[in-house]
Amino acid sequence: xxxxxxxxxxxxxxxxxxxxxxxxxxxxxxxxxxxxxxxxxxxxxxxxxxxxxxxxxxxxxxxxxxxxxxxxxxxxxxxxxxxxxxxxxxxxxxxxxxxxxxxxxxxxxxxxxxxxxxxxxxxxxxxxxxxxxxxxxxxxxxxxxxxxxxxxxxxxxxxxxxxxxxxxxxxxxxxxxxxxxxxxxxxxxx
Numbered sequence: 001x002x003x004x005x006x007x008x009x010x011x012x013x014x015x016x017x018x019x020x021x022x023x024x025x026x027x028x029x030x031x032x033x034x035x036x037x038x039x040x041x042x043x044x045x046x047x048x049x050x051x052x053x054x055x056x057x058x059x060x061x062x063x064x065x066x067x068x069x070x071x072x073x074x075x076x077x078x079x080x081x082x083x084x085x086x087x088x089x090x091x092x093x094x095x096x097x098x099x100x101x102x103x104x105x106x107x108x109x110x111x112x113x114x115x116x117x118x119x120x121x122x123x124x125x126x127x128x129x130x131x132x133x134x135x136x137x138x139x140x141x142x143x144x145x146x147x148x149x150x151x152x153x154x155x156x157x158x159x160x161x162x163x164x165x166x167x168x169x170x171x172x173x174x175x176x177x178x179x180x181x182x183x184x185x186x187x188x189x190x
Contacts, residue, residue: 024146025157031143035164038136042167045132046089049125050077053096056122061112066099090170096126100174119177126173133167140164 056062057071073088073095080088100106100122109115143164152158 021151021155021157024151028143028146028152028157031139031146032161032164035136035139035143038132038139039167042129042132042136045125045128047078049122049129050074050092052118052122052125053092054078056109056118059109059112059118061109061115062099062105066105069095070099086167086169093126093170093172096122096177097172097174100177103176106176123173123177126177130171130173133169133171137166140166 051074053070053074057067057074060067062070073092077085077088077092106119110119112118146152147158147163
């Protein structure tokens, strides 16, 4: 009789371990899906920022040198291979800061026909990129932490999914664009 009781306990323990491992694998799968969704959102924000920058560069409201710098950086960011994407996006950020760090360029764009809307779109996009990158990197950090556990490695719960990588880039927006509040291009005082 003790062997049947022992076998029952072993079966119960194995069942509980199996349920726990299945739950952990499901959690890891959900984290990978969250990373994919966050990466898609980040890619969309980066593409939107580059598109708006290219539109502004070709609108004829910036001086020729600023237009060329901004256009080239936006073009490079949009067409960069995946391995060079972080560098190209950082260079676009630096070009945006170089062109729009002084309030005169922002005022010149705003004064042009349709410039208020274009400036608002650019300001919104340069504020959304750091948030999208932060969401992506937080998901990556959570998945990495779970994948480092021994149980995940020993039982190969991650399957063949690649190890998640954070997206590291310079995303500090130009001060005149970061201060915009969306109320017609005016900053709030207070």
